[in-house]
Amino acid sequence: MTKYISSPQNSTVKRLLQLQSKSRIRAKEGGFIIEGLRELELCIKGGYEIAALYFVPALVSEEALLALFVEDTVIILTEISQEVYEKLAYRGSTEGVIAFAKAKQQNLNDLKLPKNPLILVAEAPEKPGNIGALLRTADAANVDAFIIANPKTDLYNPNIIRSSVGCVFTNQVATGSTASVIAFLKERGISIYSAILQDAQYYHEQDFTTPTALVVGTEATGLSEVWRVASKQNIIIPMSGAIDSMNVSVAAGILVFEAKRQRGF
Known part of the structure; x- marks a missing residue:
């Protein structure tokens, strides 16, 4: 079942903001934030694991997002309000999607x-x-x-x-x-x-x-x-x-x- 977050004060939103702003949090969680459909598609094609998607249904559909993945990919989907999106987004023209991806080691x-x-x-x-x-x-x-x-x-x-x-x-x-x-x-x-x-x-x-x-x-x-x-x-x-x-x-x-x-x- 798709979750829904409406408040910018939600604990998940606060965690995502920390992942954006703090390198040590990204290192601790082994992941990072992606914003935008183009970046998300390139990340998937680059072999990265997308652990969670947060999206505004009025800006991008669940079907459009799932179409980026191979069939039967397990992904956590969360709908977010426009207010939450504006709190998280670095820029205003990123098609209403934020993702949490697992980092690679770069060895x-x-x-x-x-x-x-x-x-x-x-x-x-x-x-x-x-x-x-x-x-x-x-x-x-x-x-x-x-x-x-x-x-x-x-x-x-x-x-x-x-x-x-x-x-x-x-x-x-x-x-x-x-x-x-x-x-x-x-x-x-x-x-x-x-x-x-x-x-x-x-x-x-x-x-x-x-x-x-x-x-x-x-x-x-x-x-x-x-x-x-x-x-x-x-x-x-x-x-x-x-x-x-x-x-x-x-x-x-x-x-x-x-x-x-x-x-x-």
């Missing part, structure tokens, strides 16, 4: 890589908007994996899910310490190309047709020194303006699409 060893992988690595990105943009770039280029070294932000932060427009679910994503990521790449014979100014050559002069990891750092501090040492070659993007840096997702896009061009897309 490096769980990545399924082809024989000649192209991997994008970002070290210590902090801003949800930048992480979301990196995830969109990784999806657009269809890289084989996106790895975050030294993560500073919970991957299931609602701002990351929103700014990635659901691409957090469409990419193979893993996280680990910088040391563990470097060891993972080297053990698999994946050449490291680090975006570092020191001892660098132009990115477009490199051969990215073999197993490749393209590594970018933050705009504020760049990459840590260990990446310079671990690199097969440090690389730079020629700059013609007054400044010597650009947004990390823009730089990542330039690098990965050059690699895709070399590989014939």
Whole structure:
């Protein structure tokens, strides 16, 4: 039987708000909140388990939601009032659905890589908007994996899910310490190309047709020194303006699409 929640003061609503706002609660419960039909559909296609759905019947039907799942999927459905939805929703145009999904572990060893992988690595990105943009770039280029070294932000932060427009679910994503990521790449014979100014050559002069990891750092501090040492070659993007840096997702896009061009897309 479908449940119904009408009051924003309901204990379930308070729990959902905590899941949205607090990383430690997401970690404790092993799950996160999704908002919107597009994000929900991408999450399901990405192999995530949806544990519960909360929806406004006037905005989206139960039948439309169940159609997103394979037949006989067991799912807890709860109708919510418009007032409750407005309390929970980050934005007003998300078709009246909120979901609770189970998190994945993002272990490096769980990545399924082809024989000649192209991997994008970002070290210590902090801003949800930048992480979301990196995830969109990784999806657009269809890289084989996106790895975050030294993560500073919970991957299931609602701002990351929103700014990635659901691409957090469409990419193979893993996280680990910088040391563990470097060891993972080297053990698999994946050449490291680090975006570092020191001892660098132009990115477009490199051969990215073999197993490749393209590594970018933050705009504020760049990459840590260990990446310079671990690199097969440090690389730079020629700059013609007054400044010597650009947004990390823009730089990542330039690098990965050059690699895709070399590989014939």
